[in-house]
Amino acid sequence: MNPWVETAAIFVAGACVGSFLNVCILRWPLGLSVIHPASRCPACGQKIPGKLNLPILGYLKLRGRARCCGAHLDPRYPVVELLTAVIFASLWILYPPKVFLVYAILSAGLIVASGIDWDHLVIPDGLTLGGVAVGICSSYLVPELQNQNHSPDAMVRSALSAAIGGALLYLLAKGASWLLQKEAMGVGDAKLLAALGAFLGWPSFPWILAFSSLAGTGVGVAILLGRKQKTGVKIPYGPYLALASLTWILGGKQLVQKYLFNNSVYSGF
Ligand SMILES: [Zn+2]
Structure with missing residues (x-):
């Protein structure tokens, strides 16, 4: 098949997956089924007809307002759909199937998390601890994920990276909480880095931690400056860990291997 047609098909599939991820984000924390019932208007609860339920296009066609009751639709829905589509298409171009x-x-899980x-x-633990399990199994099935040739080696490396990631962020969180005299990061973030280790291996940690703390600090300072009240604002760290990991698989890894380590140190992991 023509590679452009393939990539376009992956883009469309990504947009549809993104639409499902929106449902997961809304319903998972409430303990509701993500499959049943079908999409409903978040404002008035009316069923959304299939032709308006198209990812990205539905929002554009409605100009951001629900047809049933005129409520403003959260622009996050099309943004998540577009983001998922772009990430899927880029991954398809960059990696073997x-x-x-x-x-x-992994990206879908990170968007929902x-x-x-x-x-x-x-x-939710289902995403983080579930992610550790899926990451270890995936490393066994696709040892290239851990830069290994043999499945058992890749699996051991994945499990070790999960343990290192979890312990590392747990200690960082405890240290930061002690320094700031308040809870800085949650145990959930430690579990998330464990899952990331299981998928990406521990050589990804310097990038992920540096990138996420820079992005998180930047946005945190901007939020604090924009508010009158200077304390008591809790900022989630998970989205920055996710963003950092996405930049790692979308080129950061290749950049580090090529320029910082001249294809030597990191490629041996
Ligand atoms: Zn409505």
Whole structure:
């Protein structure tokens, strides 16, 4: 098949997955089924007809307002759909199909984790601890994920990276809480870095921690400056960990291998 047609098909599939991820972000924390019932208007609860339920296009066609009751639709819905589509298409261009599939699953999980963390300041264990399990299994099935040739080696490396990631962020969180005399990061963030380790291996940690803390600090300072009240604002760290990991798989890894380590140190991991 023509590679452009393939990539376009992956883009459309990504937009549809993104639409499902929106449902997960809304319903998972409430303990509701993500499959049943079908999409309803978030404002008045009316069923949304199929032709208006198209990802991205539905929002544009309605110009951001619900047809049933005229309520403003959260622009986050089309943004999540577009983001998922762009990430899936980019991953398809960058990686062989097996690695693409694993990274697509990881990205979907990260988008849901970020959305829930953003709304509720918590990341469900199903995503983080479930992510550790899926990451270890994926590393066995696709050892390239851990830069290994043999499945058992890749699995051990994945499990070790999960343990290191979890312990590292747990200690950082405890240290930061002690320094700031308040809870700085949650245990959920430690579990998230464990899951990221299981998928990406521990060589990704310097990038992920540096990128996420810079982005998180920047946005945190901007929020604090924009508010009159200077304290008591809780900022979720999960979305920044997710953003940092996405930049790692979308080029950060290649950049570090090529320029910082001259293809030597990091490629041996
Ligand atoms: Zn409505």
